[in-house]
Amino acid sequence: AWLPGRNALVFSDIPAGRLLLWSEAGGVELLREAPQPNGNLLSASGALLTCRHGARDLVREEPDGTLTVLADRYDGRRFNSPNDLVEGDDGVLWFTDPPWGLPGQTEGRELPFNGVYRLDPADGTVDLLLDGLCMPNGVALSPDGATLYVADTGGHPSHPVEALREGPAKVRAFRVTDAGLDPEPLWETESLCDGMCVTPEGWIWTTAREGLVLLGPDGAILGSIPLPEAPTNVCLGPEPGVLFVTARSRLLRVLLP
Numbered sequence: 048a049w050l051p052g053r054n055a056l057v058f059s060d061i062p063a064g065r066l067l068l069w070s071e072a073g074g075v076e077l078l079r080e081a082p083q084p085n086g087n088l089l090s091a092s093g094a095l096l097t098c099r100h101g102a103r104d105l106v107r108e109e110p111d112g113t114l115t116v117l118a119d120r121y122d123g124r125r126f127n128s129p130n131d132l133v134e135g136d137d138g139v140l141w142f143t144d145p146p147w148g149l150p151g152q153t154e155g156r157e158l159p160f161n162g163v164y165r166l167d168p169a170d171g172t173v174d175l176l177l178d179g180l181c182m183p184n185g186v187a188l189s190p191d192g193a194t195l196y197v198a199d200t201g202g203h204p205s206h207p208v209e210a211l212r213e214g215p216a217k218v219r220a221f222r223v224t225d226a227g228l229d230p231e232p233l234w235e236t237e238s239l240c241d242g243m244c245v246t247p248e249g250w251i252w253t254t255a256r257e258g259l260v261l262l263g264p265d266g267a268i269l270g271s272i273p274l275p276e277a278p279t280n281v282c283l284g285p286e287p288g289v290l291f292v293t294a295r296s297r298l299l300r301v302l303l304p
Contacts, residue, residue: 048087048088048089048095048282049089049282049283049284049285049291050068050089050095051089051285052093053068053070054070054071054072054285055068055069055070055073056068056069056070056282056284056291056298057078057087057095058087058280058291058293058298059081059084059085059086059087059097059293061083061084061085061100062083064080064081064082064083064084064101065077065078065079065080065081065084066078066079066080066081066084066087066097069298075298079112081097081099081101082099082100082101082102083099083100083101083102083128083148084097084098084099084100084101085097085098085099085100085128085129085130085131085148086098086129086130086131086132086142086185086242086280088132088133088134088140090107090134090138091134091136091138092138094107094108094109095107095108096108096117096132096134096140098129098130098131098132098142099129100128100129100130100147100148101128101148102119103119103125103126103127103128103129103148104116104117104118104119104126104129105117105118105119105129105132105140105142105166117140117166117168117171118164118166118171118173120173121158121162121164121173121175122175124157124158125155125157125158126144126158127144127145127146127148127149127156127158127161128144128145128146128147128148128149129142129143129144130142130143130144130145130147130148130183130184130185131143131184131185131186131242131280132186133186133187133188133195134188135188135192135223136192137192138167138168138169139165139166139167139168140165140166140167140168141163141164141165141166141176141186141188141195142163142164142166142186143161143162143163143164143183143184143185143186143197144158144161144162144163144164144183145161145182145183145184145200146161146207147182151207152207153207156207160178160179161178161180161181161182161183162175162176162177162178162183163175163176163177163178163180163183163186163197163228164176165227174227176227176228176230177197177221177228177230180197180199181199181200181201181202181214182199182200182201182202183197183198183199184197184198184199184200184240184241184242185197185198185240185241185242185243185253185254185280186198186243187243187244187245187251188223188245189245189249189264190245190247190248190249192223193222193223194220194221194222194223194233194264195220195221195223195228196218196219196220196221196243196245196251197218197219197221198217198218198240198241198242198243198253199214199216199217199218199219200216200239200240200241201214201215201216201217201239202214202215215237216237216238216239216240217235217236217237217238218235218236218238218240218243218251218253218262218266219232219234219235219236220232220233220234220235220266221233234265234266235266236262236266236267236268238253238255238260238262238268239255239256240253240254240255240260241254241255241278241279241280242254242278242279242280242281242293243281244281244282244283244290246283249263249264250262250263250264250269251263251264252281252290253281254277254278254279254280254281254292255271255277255278256277257271257273257274257277258271258272258273258274258278259271259272259274259278259281259290259292259301272301274292274294274299275294275297275299276294276295276296276297277294277295278292278293278294278299279293279294279295280292280293281293284300288302288303288304289301289302289303290303
């Protein structure tokens with residue numbers, strides 16, 4: 048996530064358990080140690096929000112640097128390992144909860160599904176919106192807030208639910224309703240995606256094994272940009288036409304024509 052107030056990018060180093068900052072002036076420096084942090088978000092209020100695999104929660108960094116846990120349970124049971132989050136114009140948070148952060152994807156598991164949730168920070172209410180995806184991962188909203196995009200990285204041989212091991216990787220679009228989400232997708236595109244971001248014009252940048260893949264608002268694949276390593280997440284930079292990408296061992300800046 049780009050932090051205008053610090054003129055820096057914050058990004059997660061999950062295996063090393065740390066949040067890092069990058070800036071033109073200072074290069075890479077440690078922001079803080081963290082239990083396997085994953086998705087980061089700068090909220091409309093200016094607070095940094097982080098999904099933490101290791102702690103199985105969502106936290107907010109306060110102005111003095113202390114952390115406030117926004118949510119760590121659904122229906123009294125601990126989350127699997129919150130992965131990514133996005134904020135609506137009303138301050139409501141949408142987040143995904145696959146089991147990637149659990150040892151063997153099963154140890155300590157308390158929820159029998161991999162959910163997509165909505166969190167109201169005003170009262171801490173957590174609503175389960177989707178519970179039938181293989182591995183919900185990246186999440187983003189359309190510029191008008193009417194559509195939620197969810198990346199499902201699909202099944203794999205070690206998936207804890209045998210029936211989902213053959214599930215294809217897809218990006219799906221869901222209509223946002225007063226009750227949460229219409230469970231019937233508006234569209235779905237077979238494409239591997241980890242993290243994603245949406246431009247003000249509504250274009251969707253997704254991360255696949257081969258590099259960045261651009262989707263239109265209707266889910267059509269418009270093109271791709273190959274990268275030297277498989278990317279894991281992407282966010283918009285401080286100016287139009289600038290993307291920041293995490294790619295395994297690298298942090299990349301992509302300048303669009």
